[in-house]
Amino acid sequence: MAKAQGKGDTGYSGTRWSTRNSVGENAKNVSLTTLQALLTDAIDLYNATRQAHWNLKGTNFIGLHEMLDGFYNDLNESTDALAERLVQLGGVANGTTQNLASTTRLPPYPADLLDSIGHVKELSERYAMVGKALRDGIDETDDAGDADTSDLLTELSRDIDKKLWMLEAHLQGHGN
Numbered sequence: 001m002a003k004a005q006g007k008g009d010t011g012y013s014g015t016r017w018s019t020r021n022s023v024g025e026n027a028k029n030v031s032l033t034t035l036q037a038l039l040t041d042a043i044d045l046y047n048a049t050r051q052a053h054w055n056l057k058g059t060n061f062i063g064l065h066e067m068l069d070g071f072y073n074d075l076n077e078s079t080d081a082l083a084e085r086l087v088q089l090g091g092v093a094n095g096t097t098q099n100l101a102s103t104t105r106l107p108p109y110p111a112d113l114l115d116s117i118g119h120v121k122e123l124s125e126r127y128a129m130v131g132k133a134l135r136d137g138i139d140e141t142d143d144a145g146d147a148d149t150s151d152l153l154t155e156l157s158r159d160i161d162k163k164l165w166m167l168e169a170h171l172q173g174h175g176n
């Protein structure tokens with residue numbers, strides 16, 4: 001059956017497998033939905049970061065090109081941590097291109113953009129969105145009783161906040 005699409009759909013299929021993990025059932029349900037949505041957003045952010053790394057030209061080219069290399073390598077680790085936490089809770093992580101395209105909460109990344117400052121602005125918007133989504137997830141999973149997932153999201157949100165700062169620092173004098 002086709003799933004409803006749009007911002008209300010996290011892309012989590014609901015598929016579960018049995019585990020001895022003692023996190024409560026309600027907490028597991030909340031965390032699986034939250035983790036799948038964040039996994040999708042984070043993979044999309046990874047792809048956007050690579051798009052910018054490859055194509056940006058102009059002001060501070062080499063600094064930005066190399067900085068973004070570090071960003072997407074970190075995001076590679078972060079997406080892995082989100083997916084593996086989801087599986088530990090008895091879920092099935094969905095990292096397919098098809099699910100990503102239909103459920104990401106980030107806006108489409110402009111495929112023809114070249115200007116380096118333009119890329120920094122586009123990325124800043126998306127890093128801020130993911131930072132907020134992670135913070136929302138910290139509270140949702142903690143309130144549901146899954147302190148471990150909440151802790152993971154806390155760690156990841158600090159990292160995304162740091163990257164947002166490093167992006168926004170390049171916008172000084174460029175209309176922020």
Ligand SMILES: [Fe+2]
Nearest residue numbers: 053054065069
């Ligand atoms: Fe590269």
